[in-house]
Amino acid sequence: MPPRVPTVNDLRVKLCYICREEEHADTPQEGLPRAWTHPCNCTLIAHEQCLLKWIQTSQGTASRAPNALKCPQCNTEYEMHSDEPLVLKGLAIGNRVLQRMGRYFTVFAAAAAVGVVSTSVYICLTAYGAWAVQKFIGDELFQLILTDDPVNWPWSAYINLPLLPISLILSRFQTSSSSMVIPLLLVWPPSTPVGEQSRRLFEYWIKPENASRLSRMSLLPAKVWPPPPVIFGIVGIPLVKLLYKKCYSYLYWRVLGTKLPQTRQLPREGLRFNEGPFVIRIRANLDIGGEAQQEGEDGQHEDGEPAPAPVPADGGVLGDPNADPNAVAVQAAEQLIEVDAASLGRRVGGALMIPAISNMMGSLLFRFSKHSSMLSTFLGIRPASRVSGSVPLPPWGRLAALTSGETRWKELSPLMQAKVGFKLVMSAFLGGSKTWLDSDPVWWRNGVGFGLFIVAKDCVQLLHLWLAKRELESRRVKDRDFKGVDVRELDLLPSFLQREGL
């Protein structure tokens, strides 16, 4: 007979590790006997009810649940037996599955909501971009290279177009003059006709008599005016900008008597917009580099060098006593104007109006050109008949297929092949595709018009600034006599009293 292993009932003294109550085997127990259990491999024992309560409480707390069925001393897993019908098991599993699905649904719904919102934002941006391009390059060219139907758009349009409004708005918030708008617009000149127009062109050029003309045709721009859009965008615009900046700062100096501040500093407390009842504040260290540099310069000033008029960051007119009085006055005037010009909507709306403004200015120029042949030449306006009569080059992608499929291309000597290929590439990238050159250059007059608009706007601003400055400098407070004040309350000079006989 094997030796009997003792159980919890063989202990002389039982001590519950949970409630710390003892039970002596030799003393009679008062009340009902309570069940004891030894659930693990160490010496800890407990009342079954105490242990069940502990397990139940622990399982109800997520962070404690993993330790609920373990001995705190020897880490042995407790074994539980219970009447768990199949239905309960099924329900518990179902509950868990539903819980997990619910969690997935939360994530999915959030993702869907974000997706819907961003898709509609994207659609709005793209639609705006298409509208902006149409306004800027004119209806005719727009129908050639983009068309109203998005199905015809090249894939790049879906990136380029939504970026347009974003870069337009951003350009209003940047301190530097660099902007993405010009590079974005430069994508369009080399692009080729799409859609119905493209098919018609292809059919035209696939005809042998027309195809043979391809290699003989001069693909370089026949006209130098208006300047090819790509060249103008890369070289012309920065040049014009630079010249204009020089002229503007000269004018600024002449009118206001102080130098144009190098870069417009953002206020130190971030951007602040005044929207009537609301004030929007954007705290951002947008220009940390510039600020640090300015601080460095400030440090230099303390070394006793005569400092050029610093622009007080907080607009304090009482700032630096050594400051150029003109600069201080201009600063104060600017602030007076700013108070009424600091609306977020005004900036964003203004940025988004740019295509419409250039289109309007372009049509205005077009109307004037009818009365001036010089203006007409400058704007490169084409007679309507010529525009409709010309046939642009076939679309880019199909040109290769066209020329390589033709035996004529193969018959050409390698030198000739290289020459034709080079011509095609050059014409696209430098001259703009023939499409642009052969159409009425709406983009040119719109661009010129917008430039004129900028000049006019700057002039008005300068005038406003000059008038505000003059008004500030001429300010006097009206001096009144002591009419209505009891004379006896005033400590008057004896000479006054004598004269008046008082």
Place this chain on the structure above:
Amino acid sequence: MASISARRLAKELREIQSEGCPVGITLLEANDFSRWLFTIEVMGESLYQGEVYDLQFRFDAQYPISSPAVQFVVTGGKQSPIHPHVYSNGHICASILGNEWSPVLSVIAVCVTLQSMLASCKVRPTDNDRYVRNAPENPKKTLFHYDDDT
């Protein structure tokens, strides 16, 4: 019949009174079964040598199934020890007071564990200010994230 909580605490109190507290720990006040006060001092050579702190235990009716709320006293000129797991409002981030609490532990066992915990470096938790600003009155209501730095 007194509740389980009261009977168990009465028993713990009897043991403390008959056997005395471990070195460095003294019972300051145990007038009822809802709030006890101890003083705790780190023995031997340590950064906390000669510093005495007041430790407060609060028990609810579910003790020992539910853990006691333990914190250092920071009122009446008292201060909490400077330690990576002790906030300046007296709250303590220790797993045995949270998810590793077990009824096998006792008031004295908690005191001894905290006493040994204090024998390390003397800095406040990195998130002290943020925590103290938003902390609930009862440290048990905080969901601490216990870092394992044994």
